[in-house]
Amino acid sequence: MDDFLPIAYFQNQFVPFPEAKLSIATHALHYGTGAFGGLRGILDPQNSNQVLLFRLERHCQRLSQSARYLYYDLPAEKIQKVIIEFVQRNRPQTSFYIRPFVYTSDLGIAPRLHNIETDFFVYGMMFGDYLSPDGVSCRISSWYRQEDRSFPLRGKISGAYITSALAKTEAVKSGFDEAILMNTQGKVCEASGMNIFIVRNGQLITPGFDQDILEGITRDSVITLARDLGIPLVERAVDRSELLIADEAFLCGTAAKVVPIQRVESYELPQQRPLTELLRSKLAAITENREPAYQSWVNVVPLS
Known part of the structure; x- marks a missing residue:
């Protein structure tokens, strides 16, 4: 787990990444009833005491809209606030990737989106090139x-x-x-x-x-x-x-x-x-x- 950032946001609090665990009975695991985002962050080349996030507002807006398909009201402003604090708590020292995720967090087997709990977590990892830049x-x-x-x-x-x-x-x-x-x-x-x-x-x-x-x-x-x-x-x-x-x-x-x-x-x-x-x-x-x-x-x- 060395590539993962040490702190995750899970069940409305920041916890060590290894402690952010889900039950095997989690509804979203069985039915794909989740939605995610992903954004990159880099250390500012001009100032190593700050991180640059590309189009954070737009990423948060899209995830908020995705959550609506799950009947989950998750304001983009809340996502953005959590992500900023997530970055500040982790203090990454190299290029990294942030994965926010919304999902049906209930324990159950009926495929549905009504009368069910939903939740939101964030974790991150060190991240270089996903595909070869040469082509x-x-x-x-x-x-x-x-x-x-x-x-x-x-x-x-x-x-x-x-x-x-x-x-x-x-x-x-x-x-x-x-x-x-x-x-x-x-x-x-x-x-x-x-x-x-x-x-x-x-x-x-x-x-x-x-x-x-x-x-x-x-x-x-x-x-x-x-x-x-x-x-x-x-x-x-x-x-x-x-x-x-x-x-x-x-x-x-x-x-x-x-x-x-x-x-x-x-x-x-x-x-x-x-x-x-x-x-x-x-x-x-x-x-x-x-x-x-x-x-x-x-x-x-x-x-x-």
């Missing part, structure tokens, strides 16, 4: 992304991630780094835990919300940056065949940041990736609080 190989998964008409895809509901787990393991066991899932209409959707962008003829393209994607916060950041930089951008359905002839393609997410796609199936993509590298370097500068125009995206948390 990844991707296969088209045999598993399809769920549809919004059968699953609340606007939330990060834990039960949905069985599809991501199946797709990721299928990809790795067949010699790839990552999976790309299609939606039920046969259009490109997203990776196992990341959104996807392609570049064609100087235009940045990404599947829109009508393609059953997760409303990714890094995705939103990339879109905003692209528009601010004057990069032509369109949100639309993307065909599988477009992936294979893209000028550039990349994945993005809180854990992955911005990672170029080197290969899709047996098709090598170009090694020159000017837009990908521009957006990646710009986003890195913002997360390190080196871009004054985007300081509202960065929360500075003092450690003393």
Whole structure:
């Protein structure tokens, strides 16, 4: 457990991480009735006595909205307050990841969301690169992304991630780094835990919300940056065949940041990736609080 931060928030109090334990009868464990968030934190390169959190307000807002699917009223302001105190109590000295989680905490076996207790915890871990920054190989998964008409895809509901787990393991066991899932209409959707962008003829393209994607916060950041930089951008359905002839393609997410796609199936993509590298370097500068125009995206948390 050396990689985990020493203090967790559990059952409305801060406790040593090893003491934050759940019963094997916990309802959410059996039915996937939980929702989670995830955000990165780094030590401020200019001041080691403070931590930088990227788009904390937006992450808390999304988790609060996800909790509503579970009939759990958890204000974003409470989540934010807990996370800030969590960081201050742990005093991390390297890059780290925070995992807040809401869930049905009752002990029982009936699948339901009424007449049931809910709760909220937070823990964290030291965290480096989730995927190789040099780029990844991707296969088209045999598993399809769920549809919004059968699953609340606007939330990060834990039960949905069985599809991501199946797709990721299928990809790795067949010699790839990552999976790309299609939606039920046969259009490109997203990776196992990341959104996807392609570049064609100087235009940045990404599947829109009508393609059953997760409303990714890094995705939103990339879109905003692209528009601010004057990069032509369109949100639309993307065909599988477009992936294979893209000028550039990349994945993005809180854990992955911005990672170029080197290969899709047996098709090598170009090694020159000017837009990908521009957006990646710009986003890195913002997360390190080196871009004054985007300081509202960065929360500075003092450690003393």
